[in-house]
Amino acid sequence: MILLLFAIVHGELANGLDYYFWPDHKIPMVEIRFVIEAGSVNDPDSLPGLANLTHRLLERGVEGYSYLELREKIESMGARLTLEVDREFLLIKGRCLSKHTGMLLRLISLILLQPEFSSSELDKLKDEIAGLIRSRADDPFAVGLDHFYRLLYPDHPLGHHPFGDLNSIARIGIEDIRCFYRKHYLPNLSAIIVCGDIDTGAVRRQIEEWFGDWEAKKVEEITPPEGFDSLRIAVVEKDLSQAYIFYGNLGIGRSDPDFLAARLGNFILGGSGLTSRLSTRIREHAGLAYIAYSFIRSGRKCHPFIAMVQTNIDSAPSSLRMLMDEVEKAKSGITPEEMKRSKSFYLGHLPLSYDTFGERADLLVAIHRFRLGIDYLDHLPERIEELGKQEVDGAIKKLLRKGFTLVVVGPLNKKTIHSWLPERRSLKGG
C-alpha cells in the first residue's frame, strides 16, 4: 500500500485482482468500476458479439436473485449499475450513496461470480441487442465508424463492433456463453476501483471476503493487428443530405512512450475544439462543416487515429482534400507557438480531469489498464513540461506514418470518391 500526493490506494489480492481506492468525503456518494481485460477482441471468429452477450447476461439472474429482483435491489437504493462492453475490455459501472457501498459491492460480486446464464434470459437479451444493431444501421455516424473499423482491422476480431451482427448473435448459445465466461472472467485480468466517501479498510475487507476465493488461471494473449501501407477506401451508399468522412490509421498504443507527445501533437491537428488546424480550416475559415476533428483512441491493441468531418455533399470533395492535406502537413511537425499552446492546455487542464468521482474512477481504470503507475498524476505535470517540440514532431510522424483508411457514408459511389482524391494512390478494400 502506497500513499502519494493524490490519496490513491493500490493493492492486489493473492489471486491477482488489483484494487484501487481514492477516498474523498466531500459528498456521501461512491463511484465503482470493475474492469476485466477481455472484450469483443476475444470473440471467436465465428461468433462476433459473444463477449457482449456474456457480459450483459451476467446480471440477468444470479444465485438468490432473478434479474428483476436484482434490479429492484439496485434501483430501490437509488443506485446505478450498468454493464458495458468495449473492443478491449468489459466494464461494470456503479454509483450509489456511500451508505450502500457494501451492498452494491456485494451485488457486483454476485453478478461476476454467481451468474446463472439461463437460456430464456439469453433469448430476451438477443432480441434487445438485435434492436440496437438495427438502429445502428439507421445512424450514418455508426455505419461509417463500423465500416472504418472493419477496413482497418480486416481478418482481426477488432474489426467488428462489440454487438456483433444479426446472424452471429442468432448462432450464439448458452454453452458458448459459459465457455467465454470460464475463459475470460478471471481475477488476474481484473481490477476493482472505488472512489468517494469510503472507509478504505472496510472496503478492502469486503473485497477480500467476496472476491478472495476467485480462482486465477493462465491467460492467452491476442496477437495485435498488422499494419499496412496502402490507402484503403470504402464507400457506403446512403440517401443522406451530408457525407460522413472518416480518415485514419492504426494510431499509437496508450502504453507507447510516445503516446503523450502524440496526444499533444493531435491537440493541434484536430483535438482542440475550435482552435485546431482541422476546425480552423474546414469549419472556421471555410464554414463547410459543424464537425471537423481528430482523436487517438486510448487502447492497448485498438488505438486508431481517426480524423473526421461531416459536410454537405457539394462541399465534401473540398472538405476531404482539406482534411487529408492537414494530416499530411502535420507530418512536418507543429510550430513553437503551437507547442506552447498544447503544453499550456494540458498543464492547466489537469485539475479538471479529476473534478468528479466518476472522472477519478475512469482515470484509475486507465492507470490500471495501461500500467501508468499510481504516481501518474503526481508526475504528469513534469512529464508534460519536459516534452520538447522535437519529441512531439517525432511522435506525430510516428502516429501518421502507417497506411490510411478512408470511409465515406452518403449518396455517393467509389468512383466519385476516387475523383476527389488529391493524387493517385494504390487502392485496396471495398
Next chain:
Amino acid sequence: MVILFLILQFRLPITEFILKNGLKVIVYEDHSVPVVSTQIWYRTGSYNDPKGKTGLSHLLEHMSFKGTKRLGPKEYDRIIEENGGEENAFTSHHYIAYYANLSRERWTIELKLEADRMINLRLDSLDLERERGVVLEELRLGVNDPFEFLWNMMRANAFYNSPYRNPIIGWEEDVKRIKRFDLLNYYRRYFNPANAVIVIAGDIDPAEARREVGRYFGRIRGKPVEVESIPDPAPIGERRFIIERGLENPILMIGYHTPPITDPDYFPCEVLFSILGRGRLSRLYRKLVYENGIATKVGVYYDDNRYPGLSLIYLYPRRGVEIDSLERAVYRVIREMADSITDEELMRVKNQIIAEFVYQQDGAFGIGAALGWAEVVGGSYHFIEEFPARIGRVDRNQVKQMIEKYLIPRKRVVGVIR
C-alpha cells in the same frame, strides 16, 4: 421491502447577491478540488426568436465566438484553451448559456471574457455567412438522425402557436434569411446584466466572487426585459403522423401535453413518468420489452419547461411487430397502471430522485448547470433544493389523478418514423 430515505428540505452551500444593474449572482462553494465553473445564463432563447427567423438565438450563440471589439475571432477559445479550461455554450427555449471550467487560480479569466462578450460583440457580416454554413450543417446532422428528426416533428405537430413548435436550431429556410441586423437587435435587447444570471460553482470564496463580478460587470448598464408568453390553444383532439424514411428500425413516439415545472402537478407527473418508463423496473420496460418482447427498447422524456410542454414515450418495435399493436399495448400498460401503483414503486422512484440530488453535487459544472437552469427556467434555484421534498410528498392518488388528467387521447400526439 423498500425503505424510504429520510426526506429533508435540503440546503446547499449557496450565497446569492444582485448587483445594482440587476445582475443576479449565485455562488456555490465546494473546496474539494481546485476547479471553478463560471457560467452566464441569459434569460432568452429560441422561445424569443422572431417569427420567420427561427434559429436566431442559436445562431447568435455561434456568432458570439467570432470576436468582439477587443478580441479577434477565436481569441476567446484560444485564451480558455491556453489556460487549460473547458468551455462551451448551449441554447434552449428559455436560455443561452456560456461557461468555462478553469483551475481555481485562473477562474476570473472567464468573467473578464463574458463581460466583454456581453457588450462588445462584433457580429461581422462575413463571419455570419461562414457561421451560417456551419449551423446549416449542424441542422442537417439532426435531419439525418431519425430520433432527433421525429422529436422535432412531434413538437411541430403538437403546438400550433407556441414557439415550442420550432426546433431550437430553427427551420432551414429561416436560418438562411437571418440578417446581421436581426442578430444585432436581438443582442442589444437581451444581452445585458438585468437579463442574466451568473453561477459560480466550485473552489470559490463568496466575498471574492462578489468583488470580481463587481469589477467586471458593475459598470455595465442593465435593462430589464419583459418577455410575454405565447400560449397554445388547449389541445382538442389527438394528432398523428407518419414519416416514411425506409429505416431498418422504426420508432414510435407518443407525446402528451404536460404541465410545466412551475405547476404543482409537475411533481406527481414526474413520478408518473418515472414509474412508467425509467429503468429496468419501469412498467413499460417490464411489460413490453422483458415480458412480451414486442419492443426492443423503451424510454420516456419529461419536458420540464417553463410553459406546458410535450412529454414523450418512445419505443422501438421488435422486428415483425406492427406499430399499431405496440401502441395499443402502451395504452393497456397505462390503464393498468392507474389502479395498481404499489408503495414499493413509489418509494423506489422517490429514493432514486433523492440519490440523484446527491449525485448532481459531484463536480462544479454539473451543480452549476442545475442551479442556472432552475433559475432561468423555473424562476429560482431553490427549485433544486426543494425538489426532493416536493417529490417526497407525492402519493399514489395524485399519480393516478395525473394519468386521468394528462395521459388522455385529447392531449396526445402520435408520431412514427419508419
